[in-house]
Amino acid sequence: MSDKEAQELKDELAQAWTDKVLAQQAHLTMQQEAVRVGALLEKTSAELAQASEELDAACVARDVLARECNQLEEAREYNAALVMRQD
Numbered sequence: 001m002s003d004k005e006a007q008e009l010k011d012e013l014a015q016a017w018t019d020k021v022l023a024q025q026a027h028l029t030m031q032q033e034a035v036r037v038g039a040l041l042e043k044t045s046a047e048l049a050q051a052s053e054e055l056d057a058a059c060v061a062r063d064v065l066a067r068e069c070n071q072l073e074e075a076r077e078y079n080a081a082l083v084m085r086q087d
Contacts, residue, residue: 001009
């Protein structure tokens, strides 16, 4: 094997090693990003669950207020009818 061939093999080996290291770094970066995204998804899921609970509570409160408004309207109509009878 000539010196030139040996040098070419060394260069190829060095390039292959560099490529391997870069691929490992990219893989590690992707794993770290996956962990970060997973944590973000977990946080977002918890926030959505909390918002859903708050929305459910707001809907219950709205329904209670609607019933109370209906009762007040019925009472107002009843009182108006009583006033008309007294006249």
